Amino acid sequence: MQKMSRLFIPKLVIPKDAAPKHIEALSRSQRLMNELGLVKAAGNGFFHFMPIAQRSLDKLCNLVDECVLETGSYKITMPILTPIELWQQSGRLHGDIEEFFIVKDRHDKKYLLSPTHEEAITSILATTAPISYKQLPLRLYQLGPKFRDELKARFGLVRAKEFLMKDLYSFDRSDKEAEESYKIITASYAALFKKLQLPFEKVEACTGIMGGKCSQEYQIVCPVGEDRLLRCKQCHYAFNVDLAEGDEKCCLKCHSSDLEELKGIEVAHTFLLGDRYTKPFKATYLDSDGKPKSLVMGCYGLGVSRVLAASLEVLSSDNGLVWPSLLAPYDICVIGPKDGSNEQELGDVIEKKICKKITEIYGCNDVVHDDRKYLTIGKRLWEAKRMGYPLIIVAGGKSADDTPILELLVKNHHHELHVDTVLTEIHKYKDHKTALRDHAH
Known part of the structure; x- marks a missing residue:
């Protein structure tokens, strides 16, 4: 499992006095x-x-x-x-x-x-x-x-x-x-x-x-x-505009003039x-x-x-990346409690448990663990959402409850779920990726 603290991500640093680019x-x-x-x-x-x-x-x-x-x-x-x-x-x-x-x-x-x-x-x-x-x-x-x-x-x-x-x-x-x-x-x-x-x-x-x-x-x-490009609304034939002749453009296949650019x-x-x-x-x-x-x-x-x-x-959106499911750099990002927080002691236990279970289900290669516990959960979550990890699992305040609750973001859709339910969702996502790989074979 990749540790975020060890990952080289050279983010763009813009000096305060730099002129803004267009x-x-x-x-x-x-x-x-x-x-x-x-x-x-x-x-x-x-x-x-x-x-x-x-x-x-x-x-x-x-x-x-x-x-x-x-x-x-x-x-x-x-x-x-x-x-x-x-x-x-x-x-x-x-x-x-x-x-x-x-x-x-x-x-x-x-x-x-x-x-x-x-x-x-x-x-x-x-x-x-x-x-x-x-x-x-x-x-x-x-x-x-x-x-x-x-x-x-x-x-x-x-x-x-x-x-x-x-x-x-x-x-x-x-x-x-x-x-x-x-x-x-x-x-x-x-x-x-x-x-x-x-x-x-x-x-x-x-x-x-x-x-x-x-x-x-x-x-x-x-x-x-x-x-x-020009696409015919009648027969759905598409062609580069460079092939169109004259000002009155029509479909090269059915000759309809009902074209979409x-x-x-x-x-x-x-x-x-x-x-x-x-x-x-x-x-x-x-x-x-x-x-x-x-x-x-x-x-x-x-x-x-x-x-x-x-x-x-x-x-993608203007605020963050969205990857094709098969190209996401990491499929799962795990975020644990901040050092010194009220939930740290019990949250750390749940965090270790979920990391172990994820490794058993998913292996280590496509999972990143944001272990930068000197940062708040909010800061790490914001970065993870911008990076576009498909599944983000957060052991936050409710992870210290008698019945621990984890936050799960599936492509930025937020859920609060029990640990077993989160593991079920991980299985589902793994099956989803397998189905995509097999698609159109």
Whole structure:
């Protein structure tokens, strides 16, 4: 069980004579994550993840791994640095390259700090012995840092220059089989967002610099979103406003003009690429007739750190964080009586008992014990509510009664309950999380 007194939470300290910043320029998630010591800015668009945020990020990474591995994908790791020649070969350096970070080594050889890895993964297949059609489909993914020199890095992790991304690449025998891979992988994205209980829209989008045959974005509907989306009220088809033609906008599917405009944070983007990359790199497979043919490719990006920020953006209040149940840094926070208080002696006994029982039910990993007894219960409770722990258990004044009563806050809904009833609620919450994990499998 984690002791709060040992937990490193570097909260934002604002000097008394400091000029106030314009709060409206910050997103909700950015402000709360800064104030509560979850992240610290390392520069414009770069962030340190502190222990609380890192716990949640690790949980999200594990959840992403679970969802992706169910698609039959294999996890790999590719270098962050990609030789610039690969991007020249694909033709992606012919356009606007200002968003790319390009570095040189001591021999003047140029590399990109990779914003994505289509060229790298395709070159791997192009420089190995041709794979057999019997080995297809091949689905490879990684989870690691990516870099883009954003023109306007803002809203904290929502739009950063360095971010954590899951990128997956599928290789198939034909367009038809590539479409089947696309369906399987995009279904895993939908399952992930449902597990996180996030309001998302799957929208048609431009292929842009990536190229290919089609692309779709996964957007978290949110007021601070920078993407404008249109959703048809008749057939519920959704698309990025960039695809709309002319001033008279209508649904691209049913042609209705009854459209609803939304704002969204793009958290994932998927593409059917055809032979856009495999042909210039000569990445082939051996077909049943023994002849080499170009692999048919798809790519699937998921902004992991952006998902974390977007979830806090849409779920939290102005006063405190609200986490997706599966991403809360700790599920349970236990607060005992203040040192020197009237209830301390008997309250400490109940506090130890409840901590022991919680450990038996829940284990130690997802429980934090606020043992800073020099602080009042009110101060510690206020901090716990702001941090958004789903279950907060308080051994306060009534814990010293003949029949001890504990305070239980379940997602900030307050209850006064006997010890056994509190333990029952803990069992219920554990079952709730298990059900969420199993959802949409």
